Amino acid sequence: VALSTTGVIALLGSVLLTMWSIEQAFNRIWRVPSARPKLTRFLMYWTLLTLGTVVAVAALAATSALFSIPALAGVEARDLSDRLLRFLPHALEFLAFTAAYWLIPHRTVPLRFAMLGALLATILFEWLKWALAIYLRNASFEQLYGALAVIPIFLIWVYTSWLVVLLGASLAASLGSFRYQPRAMRLSPGAEIYAVMRLLGRFEEVRRDGQGLHLAQIKQREPSFTDELLQQMISSLCQMSIIQRSESGAWLLSRDLDKVTLCEIYEGMDLRIPTDELDLPSRQDAIGRASTSALEHLRQPLKAPLERSVGSFLESIAGKDRTQ
Template identity: 30%
Template sequence: MQDKENDSKRFDEIQKTEEQSEEQQVEQNTKPFLKQAVVTAFHRLTSDNLTQVASSLTFTTVLAIVPLLAVILSLFTAFPIFKELQVELDHFLTTSLMPEAMSHNIMQYLNTFVEKARNMTAVGAIGLLITSILLMKTIDEVLNRIWRVKKQRPLSTRVLIYWAILSIGPFMLAASIWASSFITRAQLGIGVDLSFIQNLFATLFPMLLSFVSFSLLYYVVPNRTVYLRDAMIGGIIAAVLFELLKMGFAYYIAKFPSYTVIYGAFASIPLFLMWIYISWLIVLFGAIIASIVPQIRFGHIETKNKAGANFIQAVRILRTLAESQNKNPPGKSTQYLVKTMHGNATHTLHILEELNSLGYIVNTQGQRSERWVLAR
């Protein structure tokens, strides 16, 4: 009995010493955290093979973009209220998603492919639909990998999410296109005049739309607790980079037209492929930023674990939960454990998942409001 008490005291002393040294290290390293975050994000792009994932997503996007557009246009055709938005859709895609200099040729190709896709047999249509689902499945898997999620959602849940995206997405896009076209007509003096603030909003609307889309992507898709503010930080960074990408491509096309000499009539195709590839890199980079924001906030940038660190962290978690087991409410939230365990957020979340899979702890409140207690 006395030996156990001595071991407990010794563990307390070791834990206190480690926490003090870690707190001192956090205070010393507070200033370079932003720099470390950017460096960590670029390191994760390469160490997690996300550049190759972006290549895979580019290939899948090229295959899936035609059926996705066909689904959207077919829904517009099915609902008369959206018929007039088909022209606006072309305008929206050419002005908001790609530099205007290359977008017109690309949209001509895509419209031709979509018209042919409408004449396909049922088997071909199913094949194209499967391609679209594979794209969403790949996005789901890579975002969960970035957040270090090992346990995927049940297949039925994922299918429902993909179906919701295919069903609701076109209507959300239609609403965005309607708002964009309304603002554009107002800017041209057709129907209503806009104030300075409204004109500023019209200018920033494409970036705002990108920001909302990226933020929702980072918030909803990962099978892990993602705080909205973290998703929004990743979303705004991705949106700004996306707008800079459009400006950079437009500048390159205007100032360096030599690519047309090499590729001739097909010059838009390699540019389009490069555009998709860099766009996916930006999406993944924003996701990495969103995933490491908690580490910055809690003062622990992801680093390589020392030998035995996971075991010590697991013991700390179990002890903390044991001490709170009889309190009301019992257990501790994920945010509390990440903040107080003096380890980086990714490792702590990984240990929580491992302890859960081994049956030591259980999550009592679901993915968005996790609260952990000891299993009985």
């Protein structure tokens, strides 16, 4: 039965909205600070829909062509075809999950992490199908709901399938977030402004060559940054329009740092200025010396005013109380 034009439009709209919801969920799991531009997002959705269909059809066609070869005819061919046909759905599920975890988040996801998340999702999805089949054989949905029995079954299937997708995505995201950091390489509490200066220094280094930095490159060059701190800094700098993300997934400066003031960084990122000397990692390199100089420039004028006691400002109040 052919769909009408309205039906086709409604189907495409529902599919695109579903993919938009999936992308939003993935971006939250991977803590992506900004979404893709609308046109890029639509093209990605359309590519995934068409490419996924082509891959599925091509896999089925290749399987049919393989078993049509005369040399593979007979009992052995049937055994081989049975094995491959049993394996093919699992392989397609694995490829679909891998593509989703690798392509949909608006950040660079290592392929090996996407594949590990896809492996977990594929295993859980197969267990889910097996458990649901056993449950349906022993449940009495049709006796309770009659013709409407398909509705609760469908809702349960959609909900549990979505949980499987999110669990696989959570594993893929967590693998990229875990990094062991020795104590000597960790930033002291209150040194976030030093970290911001180092991050901007890294962007300034590559800006001269017209390039940007991927998150993996930043983590490699700045091992003292935790994933949480890096995501917070990237998100804040992006909201302040100081950096932006390119189509390749790299982050690059979008403003001249000569026109970005320390006050803008301090207030826009809700930072604090440490008044005591801190043990800062990598302070001896060029970026470290420049960042330490900026920190001293901010800290020195504050030392004397902050050494005054609170009572010295409240003397007038105490004097009024005594006179009354």
